[in-house]
Amino acid sequence: MSTQNRHQRLAALRDIIADIERKPALAEARQRVASDQDGFPELPGGLLQEVYTDQSRNAGAALGFALAQAKALLTPRRMAVLYLQLVGETQNLGLPYGPGLVSFGFDPAALVLIRPANMAELLWAAEEALACRAVAAVIADICRPHKALDFTASRRLGLRAAEAGSSMFFLRYGSERQASAAHLRWHLMPGVSNDKPYDDRAPGNARWQVRLERGSIGKQHAQWLLEWTENGLSHIPSPHSTRPFAGSTLPRPVPALLADGLSQTA
Amino acid sequence: MRISALDREAGAEGIRRGQNLADARALVPGLTVMEMNPGLLETGFADFADWHSNASPLVAVMRDAAPFGDLVLDTTGVDHLFGGEKPMLGRLLTRLRALGYSVSGAIAPTIGAAWAFAHFAPNQVVDSLELADRLDDLPVAALRLTEKQLATLDQMGLYRIGDVRGRPRKSLQARFGASLLNRIDQAYGHISERMTPRLPPAEHYSERRFADPISRMEDVLATAADLAGALCQRLDAAGLGAQSFHLFLYRVDHKVMTFSVNSARVTRDPAHITALFSHRAERLAGDYDAGFGIDMIRLAASSLDALAAVQAGAFTEENGTADIDQLNDRMSSRLGTMAVLRMQLLESHLPERAARLVPVQAAGGMDDPELPRLTRPVRLLPEPERVLISAEVPDGLPAAMIWRGQRYRLVRAAGPERLGAEWWRRSERLQLVPPPVPRPPAPGEKPVPAPHVPALPMHDADGQTRDYYRVEDETGRRFWLFRLGLYGGPEMPVWYLHGLFQ
Numbered sequence: 001m002s003t004q005n006r007h008q009r010l011a012a013l014r015d016i017i018a019d020i021e022r023k024p025a026l027a028e029a030r031q032r033v034a035s036d037q038d039g040f041p042e043l044p045g046g047l048l049q050e051v052y053t054d055q056s057r058n059a060g061a062a063l064g065f066a067l068a069q070a071k072a073l074l075t076p077r078r079m080a081v082l083y084l085q086l087v088g089e090t091q092n093l094g095l096p097y098g099p100g101l102v103s104f105g106f107d108p109a110a111l112v113l114i115r116p117a118n119m120a121e122l123l124w125a126a127e128e129a130l131a132c133r134a135v136a137a138v139i140a141d142i143c144r145p146h147k148a149l150d151f152t153a154s155r156r157l158g159l160r161a162a163e164a165g166s167s168m169f170f171l172r173y174g175s176e177r178q179a180s181a182a183h184l185r186w187h188l189m190p191g192v193s194n195d196k197p198y199d200d201r202a203p204g205n206a207r208w209q210v211r212l213e214r215g216s217i218g219k220q221h222a223q224w225l226l227e228w229t230e231n232g233l234s235h236i237p238s239p240h241s242t243r244p245f246a247g248s249t250l251p252r253p254v255p256a257l258l259a260d261g262l263s264q265t266a
Numbered sequence: 267m268r269i270s271a272l273d274r275e276a277g278a279e280g281i282r283r284g285q286n287l288a289d290a291r292a293l294v295p296g297l298t299v300m301e302m303n304p305g306l307l308e309t310g311f312a313d314f315a316d317w318h319s320n321a322s323p324l325v326a327v328m329r330d331a332a333p334f335g336d337l338v339l340d341t342t343g344v345d346h347l348f349g350g351e352k353p354m355l356g357r358l359l360t361r362l363r364a365l366g367y368s369v370s371g372a373i374a375p376t377i378g379a380a381w382a383f384a385h386f387a388p389n390q391v392v393d394s395l396e397l398a399d400r401l402d403d404l405p406v407a408a409l410r411l412t413e414k415q416l417a418t419l420d421q422m423g424l425y426r427i428g429d430v431r432g433r434p435r436k437s438l439q440a441r442f443g444a445s446l447l448n449r450i451d452q453a454y455g456h457i458s459e460r461m462t463p464r465l466p467p468a469e470h471y472s473e474r475r476f477a478d479p480i481s482r483m484e485d486v487l488a489t490a491a492d493l494a495g496a497l498c499q500r501l502d503a504a505g506l507g508a509q510s511f512h513l514f515l516y517r518v519d520h521k522v523m524t525f526s527v528n529s530a531r532v533t534r535d536p537a538h539i540t541a542l543f544s545h546r547a548e549r550l551a552g553d554y555d556a557g558f559g560i561d562m563i564r565l566a567a568s569s570l571d572a573l574a575a576v577q578a579g580a581f582t583e584e585n586g587t588a589d590i591d592q593l594n595d596r597m598s599s600r601l602g603t604m605a606v607l608r609m610q611l612l613e614s615h616l617p618e619r620a621a622r623l624v625p626v627q628a629a630g631g632m633d634d635p636e637l638p639r640l641t642r643p644v645r646l647l648p649e650p651e652r653v654l655i656s657a658e659v660p661d662g663l664p665a666a667m668i669w670r671g672q673r674y675r676l677v678r679a680a681g682p683e684r685l686g687a688e689w690w691r692r693s694e695r696l697q698l699v700p701p702p703v704p705r706p707p708a709p710g711e712k713p714v715p716a717p718h719v720p721a722l723p724m725h726d727a728d729g730q731t732r733d734y735y736r737v738e739d740e741t742g743r744r745f746w747l748f749r750l751g752l753y754g755g756p757e758m759p760v761w762y763l764h765g766l767f768q
Contacts, residue, residue, distance in 0.1 A: 057669075057743055057766070060645045064768025067644070079586045087605075094645035094766055098609040098621030103642050104768060112590075112626055113607040114597060121601055132593045134586025190742035193678070201663065202680035203738035206768045228768060 039235040040224055041217055043167075043184075045073050045136065048158040050170045050182040052213070053189070056143060059093045059173070061190045061208050063141070065226070066169040067106050068233050070137035073167060074110060078136040082129045084114045084122050089143040105230055119148040123157070130160040130168060137167045145178050155181035177213075185214035191225055205229050207236070270302055273368065308334045312464070317520040319465050320473075320562050321348075321358060326461040328381065330410045336384075338377055338461050351391045359389070365520075377461060378453035382408035382427075394455070401453055402428030409449040415442050427453070465524075468512070468566030470504070472496040479518050479559020483547055486515065486563065490543050493565040494536040507532035507573030511539055516562040523554070527599045530591040530627040532571045538592060545600035594626045603627065611637060615685055617646065617734075617764065641736065643746040643765030650762035653747065660753040664737055667747070669763055674739040681735035682749075687727060694725035728752045736767065744768070 043049075049069075053062045070081045083096055098108040114129075116122045122140060129138045142149065154170075158181050161168045170182070177185075191207035205227050212222040225236045267287040276297070281290045291297055311327060311334035318325045324340035341354060348354035351373050362369045372383035373391040379401055383392060386408045392400050401408075404427050406419050418441070424430050430438070431450060439447055451457040472493045480486065490513055501507060509532055515523040527542040547554070597606045607623040614620050620637075654668040663679035689696060707713045732748040739745075744767035751759030 057672075060643060060744065060766030060768050061742075063644055067768075077586050080590045090648055094647040095623075096609070096644060097617075097642060097646035097765060098611050099617070099637070099640060100642040100644040100646065100765065100767075101609075102611075102637075103639055104644050108609045108611065108621070111609065112594065113609070113623065114601065115605045115607070116601050117605070125597055125601065128596060129593065132589055134589035135593070190744075192740070192742040193738060193744075196680075199680060201678055203678045203736055203744050203767075206744065207742060 040226055040233050042072050043069060043217065045078075045167045046162045046165045047183045048154065048161050048168045048170075048181070049184045049186065050172060050180060051186045051188050052172050052174075052177065053187070054173070054175055056093055056173045058188065058190055059141075059171070061206070062171045062173075062188055063096065063139070064104065064206055064228060065186070065188055065208055065210065066137075066139045066171060067101075067104065068226075068228055070139065070167070070169070071106055072232070073136040075136065078134055078166065079110060080112055080135050081110055082112050082114055082125075082135060082138045084116065084125055084138065084140045086119070086122060086142070087115045087117055089141070090115070092143050093141060104228075119146050123148065123153055126157055126168065127160055130157065130164050130166050132166075133164065135164075135166045137169060139169045139171065141171045143173055145172075145174065145176060149178060149180070151179045151181055158183060183215050184212065184217070187211045187213050194227075304333065311335065313522070314520050316464055316522040317516055318358075319514070319522065320516045320564070321354070323465070323467050324461070324463040325465070326463055328377075328461070331381075336381065338380065340461065340463075341373060355389070355391060376453060376455045377459045378410065378449060379455070381410060382453060398454060402426060402431065406430060409446070409453060411446060411449060415446055418442065465514075466568060468568055470497060470500060470506070470508070470570065471564050471566035472500065473562060473564035475562045476560070479561055481556035481559050483554060486513075486560065487540070487544050487547060489563050490565060491536070491540040493563065494539045494543075497565055497567060498534040498536045498539070501534040501567065501570075501573075502575075505572060505574070506570045507534040508567035509533070509569040509571070510567070511542070512566045512568065513543060514564040514566065515556075515560045516564070517556065518558045518561050521557065525550075527595075528603070528627050529595045531588070532573050534573060538595070542595055542599040545596050549600055549602065598625070598627055613637065614688070616688060617642065617685075619688075621646075643744075643767045645766040647764060647766075650748070650764045653761050653763045655747065655749075655761040657749075661733060664735055664747060664761075667737070667739075667745075667763075669745075674743070676737045677740050678738040679735050680737075682733035683735075685732045685734065685748075687725075687730035689725050689727065692725065693722055695720060695722040696725050728755050729757065734764075 051062050051065055053059075067081075074081070085093065085095065095113065096108075096111060101108045101111065114125050116125055122142075126138055126140055129135050157168055170180075172178075187210070189209045191209045193204035193207050196202045196204050207225060207227045210224050210226060216222065227234050227236055269281060269283055269285050269287060269290055272281055272283065276294070279294050281293060281297075287299065291299075315325050315327050315337050318337060318339060322339045322341055322344045326338050327334065328336035328338050330336075341351065345351045345354050348357055355371055355373055359369055359371050370384055370388035372380055372388055374380040374383055375392070375394045375397055379392065379397055382401065382404050383390060386404050387400070405425060406427055406429075407416055409427060411419075419425075419430065424433075427450070430446075431454075435447060448457065452459045474489055474493060480489075494511075509530075510526060510528050513525045515525075517523070525543065525546055527539070527546050529538070529542065533539070594606055603625045606626045608626045610622045610624050612620055612622055651669065655664045656666045657664040661682055663681065664676050665679075667674040667676055701719075702717075704714060704716055729751050731752060732750055733752075734746060734748045737745050737747055745763055746765035746767060747761060747763050749759050749761050751757060753759060
């Protein structure tokens with residue numbers, strides 16, 4: 001009994017040590033994230049995150065999620081976010097739009113757009129940008145899977161990000177997953193928005209369903225329904241909660257209220 | 267077909283310029299004839315001219331007499347490097363003759379006189395004291411005149427420039443036009459004539475010549491690093507910094523290669539400049555061709571501005587702008603200036619005009635205009651794409667969409683946001699009031715001419731109005747659509763998708 005317990009504990013400790021050795025940035029990030037909050041954690045910089053979404057028509061949602069995280073990483077010292085997109089993919093995905101960023105809540109003066117001609121230049125630019133101490137995040141928008149984006153390239157970028165402290169986001173599309181050394185891998189789906197207060201038929205605030213496919217940040221669950229408002233990312237708990245139903249089981253007669261607010265019964 | 271250029275041996279055989287090709291072939295049966303390609307020769311000569319900037323920074327091609335063939339160099343201040351004007355002329359001519367060119371040259375105080383001596387009394391250096399006497403002896407063809415003027419002068423018996431100069435100016439002007447007097451005055455120095463140098467003159471430069479020509483890119487970059495150090499020391503002494511740096515590589519075979527890098531801030535940091543050039547060199551790859559070797563390398567700085575001494579102290583603010591500017595410089599020099607961009611918000615209600623991408627180095631001094639905060643998508647397609655929409659006529663919310671071959675059922679929509687066309691930008695005619703009917707003139711009155719109506723198309727306000735809708739489909743994807751045109755007009759309106767919301 002005790003040997004089995006000890007074995008289990010040793011195995012768990014070995015896992016933790018292997019994790020720290022392999023991905024020091026992620027382990028530190030887990031420590032820094034507060035574990036008592038239920039909302040979406042504010043992740044620190046230095047992580048290589050991949051955001052996968054199924055089709056390129058969800059490109060707006062993916063960019064919104066990456067910008068929401070990048071906005072939290074902006075400081076007076078780290079004041080720029082770089083966005084990389086290959087020149088040929090612009091009509092497919094669209095470019096970030098200044099007034100759109102303003103209405104999203106992101107300052108367009110902090111964004112630098114880089115349009116390299118091929119993947120080799122994109123990887124060079126990403127590495128160069130991550131090495132700079134004044135960059136908060138680098139967002140690379142890649143429409144099609146590419147041979148040059150292999151495990152070695154992503155490991156290199158991950159090490160660079162961890163050592164410099166700036167985050168790297170890869171926005172990828174499709175259902176195939178390429179081998180990569182990313183610390184976190186998200187799967188993003190758009191979510192139906194809520195109602196606007198005065199207009200039933202208008203789309204409400206942006207909502208996304210994100211699921212953490214790879215890596216863990218110390219939370220119990222790995223799936224969030226996020227809403228982006230002007231106050232930031234907020235997490236909407238799922239309607240099926242694990243607590244037992246705390247209300248009454250039998251319906252009680254509820255007195256009708258008149259227009260003047262007085263109850264009819266006494 | 268006529269002979270337009272020939273070498274000395276052909277001239278000795280009796281062939282003349284302008285002679286018929288058949289006659290020339292009859293004179294010399296084994297004649298080698300090549301068809302002249304004037305455009306190629308002009309550009310080739312222009313490149314050849316650039317190489318001469320290693321002798322003097324101000325070089326130009328004189329196009330008065332012929333589109334190519336005449337080079338003028340300004341030797342002010344550079345002749346001492348060669349040991350005097352005569353040695354400079356001798357060295358240049360010897361070098362060109364050693365390469366096989368037939369060349370003649372002269373140095374004179376004015377451009378007109380130098381041209382005259384080079385063509386008609388070559389290989390001499392004339393100073394300003396003896397200019398007038400020597401010029402008087404030359405034939406009138408040395409004045410760069412037109413054929414007609416030369417024929418008339420010949421008819422009148424005026425063969426030397428001295429003959430023409432003594433005549434009264436008014437009658438000369440009446441007979442030949444003002445250009446003759448201009449040419450005389452230019453040659454004698456009474457009017458100043460200027461040349462436009464081909465390469466921009468740089469006051470601050472450092473250069474290095476090589477005894478043996480070099481060709482490897484690494485050597486070029488190492489030399490550029492040394493030159494950057496020397497140039498920056500000179501800029502430091504003058505209290506200046508620069509924003510553009512140009513590296514000139516002079517090849518042995520008379521061609522010049524130029525590389526330029528720009529920096530967003532005024533700088534004189536040699537390490538930064540060298541890094542920019544090495545990034546620029548990586549972008550070249552195939553364009554770099556050293557030919558037979560590089561003879562001289564010059565690094566010049568332009569766009570100079572005062573730069574105070576930088577003090578690194580305890581009170582410098584912890585701001586990332588300097589690092590970001592240097593990163594942008596490196597990216598621009600490696601990827602190209604149009605590949606690193608920033609968004610500039612403009613005042614326009616048309617969405618595609620409301621933001622503009624500018625190169626990040628040109629973005630200094632962009633003010634943020636006070637613009638209203640509108641709900642706009644986070645991604646905009648560069649070209650709006652046509653979609654098929656089913657919606658209620660005339661301005662009902664869209665209910666279903668087909669985009670890129672896929673159907674969407676739209677459950678939510680907001681709009682329309684009406685954006686009219688910018689009538690002040692297009693070349694179209696506005697008709698705000700009906701045109702006035704001209705009343706018939708009363709007897710005795712002249713008829714008033716009708717007002718001028720330009721031949722422009724009428725501005726169609728309704729046809730170019732856009733109604734924008736924000737829509738969301740059943741899975742939660744949000745799009746930004748617009749309808750171009752209104753229902754009820756002559757043509758059916760068309761729907762487009764313009765952006766993707768977050």
